[in-house]
Amino acid sequence: MSTRPAEEIGTAPCPSCPLCGSAGEYVYLAQQDRLFGALGSWNFKRCANRECRLIWLDPMPLASEIGKAYGAYYTHDDPVEPAPSQRENVGVLRKAYRRIKNAYLAAHYGYGTGGTKTGALSMGELLYLLPPRRIQVDLEVRCLHAVPGGRLLDLGCGSGMWLSTMRDLGWRAEGVDFDPAAAAAAAARGLAVRCGSLERQGFPDATFDAITMSHVVEHLPDPLQTLTECARILKPGGKLIVWTPNASSLGRGVFKQSWRGLEPPRHLHLFSPQSMCALLERAGFSRISIRTRNSRFIWQQSYLLSKQRTGAQTGSGGKPGNSLAPSVLALMEAVLLVAFRDLGEWLDVQASRGHR
Numbered sequence: 001m002s003t004r005p006a007e008e009i010g011t012a013p014c015p016s017c018p019l020c021g022s023a024g025e026y027v028y029l030a031q032q033d034r035l036f037g038a039l040g041s042w043n044f045k046r047c048a049n050r051e052c053r054l055i056w057l058d059p060m061p062l063a064s065e066i067g068k069a070y071g072a073y074y075t076h077d078d079p080v081e082p083a084p085s086q087r088e089n090v091g092v093l094r095k096a097y098r099r100i101k102n103a104y105l106a107a108h109y110g111y112g113t114g115g116t117k118t119g120a121l122s123m124g125e126l127l128y129l130l131p132p133r134r135i136q137v138d139l140e141v142r143c144l145h146a147v148p149g150g151r152l153l154d155l156g157c158g159s160g161m162w163l164s165t166m167r168d169l170g171w172r173a174e175g176v177d178f179d180p181a182a183a184a185a186a187a188a189r190g191l192a193v194r195c196g197s198l199e200r201q202g203f204p205d206a207t208f209d210a211i212t213m214s215h216v217v218e219h220l221p222d223p224l225q226t227l228t229e230c231a232r233i234l235k236p237g238g239k240l241i242v243w244t245p246n247a248s249s250l251g252r253g254v255f256k257q258s259w260r261g262l263e264p265p266r267h268l269h270l271f272s273p274q275s276m277c278a279l280l281e282r283a284g285f286s287r288i289s290i291r292t293r294n295s296r297f298i299w300q301q302s303y304l305l306s307k308q309r310t311g312a313q314t315g316s317g318g319k320p321g322n323s324l325a326p327s328v329l330a331l332m333e334a335v336l337l338v339a340f341r342d343l344g345e346w347l348d349v350q351a352s353r354g355h356r
Helices: 066-070 084-088 092-109 118-129 131-140 161-168 180-188 223-233 250-258 273-283 296-306 325-336
Strands: 024-031 042-047 055-057 151-155 172-177 192-195 208-214 234-245 287-293 346-352
Touching: 024 250, 092 118, 092 131, 118 131, 151 161, 151 223, 161 172, 172 180, 180 192, 208 223, 223 234, 223 273, 234 273, 250 296, 250 325, 273 287, 273 346, 296 325
Parallel strands: 151 172, 151 208, 172 192, 208 234
Antiparallel strands: 024 042, 042 055, 234 346, 287 346
16 A cells, blocks of 8 residues: 655546536646645646536545645634724724614615614615625625524534624624634634534434535535535525636636636636526525626636745735736626626525425
């Protein structure tokens, strides 16, 4: 039996599309992990089936080995808390914005409506004067409407910061994460977080009103199995939210192997709107809505990678220097999305098993 260095990631061939079984063609060869330094040389294939167009790694990291790619990963870092003196010096404008934001969440998503006056609700309409900020607030709650007493599961919850926010908004918030350290950090927040795969948790049928997966599905060894489990434990009419890079994006066309969404070897599968729809249908979801969204972050990071600026700074918020190129490209995509809705950098997916 041969041995290999502990840092090397074991792999297995994956010649055919994991979703539809069609043949694949290589699109990127001998890619390195330029973000977090995992060892290996990685090839991407694209499904030849035009109704699918899934992109995947061939060879594929073994499920038992993929953890080696996360040694320097940033997912579970928390942002630095401001100093007490900074928290005390919150300006008048920021306080006003918080009132407008809370009013918007009450009016459009049903959060905190119990004690909100009609005048305050109308204040929320002011966010329509600032479309980028309004979209950001929508994304902060992942477009989830309030469900009184509802149970929410965040798969890949990390240290639980977002779950804490949703708990404060009234959800019975729970999480699952592969990383024991992340689960421990979430538990320190008083959250109910389990460690391991979703399939091993044994949740009863029809347990949750909502399940969210923010940039998780592309990391899963068997996304069909996991999403099938999501369908089982969602209540009828319950909402599934999935965010993931868009394999059909304009950014991938521009930056190719330097596109930030590739991220070998952690991103095992990359979905187009078509392949994501096919995956959800096979998993048991019948009501599916998929839109693509712009991402200045992905444009920035792709630009850095194209200039050979490598390392973890491109993973968690590296800055593109003084170049205007990423901002111009992001603006161009925002304009094009009006007519070409599949070009955005990531997929924003909502699905359910039927009517509530």
